[in-house]
Amino acid sequence: MPAATVAEYPDAADVLAAAGGDRLAFRRLYQRHVARVHGAIYRLCGYDHARAEDLTQEAFVRAWQKLGSFRGQSAFGTWLYRLAVNVALMDLRARGADPVGFMDEEDLPEPGETPFCAAERDELARAISQLPPRARAVLVLHDVEGWTHEDIGLELGMATGSSKAQLHRARGLLRKLLGAS
Known part of the structure; x- marks a missing residue:
């Protein structure tokens, strides 16, 4: 150095x-x-x-x-x-983490949309742990760690749009797991 x-x-x-x-x-x-x-x-x-x-x-x-x-x-x-x-x-x-299904980009959430409440932290952690590994990775890297979709795409070997779709899918799965509509 x-x-x-x-x-x-x-x-x-x-x-x-x-x-x-x-x-x-x-x-x-x-x-x-x-x-x-x-x-x-x-x-x-x-x-x-x-x-x-x-x-x-x-x-x-x-x-x-x-x-x-x-x-x-x-x-x-x-x-x-x-x-x-x-x-x-x-x-x-x-561990063979395969991508989960993809969604169309028009179904993606608006920037800054946050589907989680701090009071549900333990329940949220349990739900996140149940996500498929790649969906969990994209969600954690983007929503928790603050990575950009471009950086996630480079790291995980996927297109930026695929990262966005994975994030949307992960959020949708979380809503189901948490019983939200």
Whole structure:
């Protein structure tokens, strides 16, 4: 990582030390970022605690192994988060996550439409966990993590319109699971 980058990001000194083999520096990075990484993976793997724990550990193992490839072009947390999401998505693919049915684009919801209520969080988590894996991935990446359809399409190997259709389908399935009309 270039020296100019060290001053730009709060993790930079620990990243440099960890890349040199300093396990305590890596532990500090872990402690700073584990909650966000685990949260994203937990949602992507359908609220399965054991699987989320395993995948979070795998993400940090890979981060340790690939730390030398981190170039400092973004914040370490951004790099780590992306690596962790990739771990979860690779797990979905390995489990044979097939796309769910598609809907026409004219049936897509308006931007900003939010079909969920905070008071139903537990029920919503259970419903999301029941979605087909690809539909769940698109829903979580878009509605929870804030990814664009373009980024989702690139990551999941689908067209932007397919990502939008998957999101619409996931929301429709959620409405059914939650008993909404």
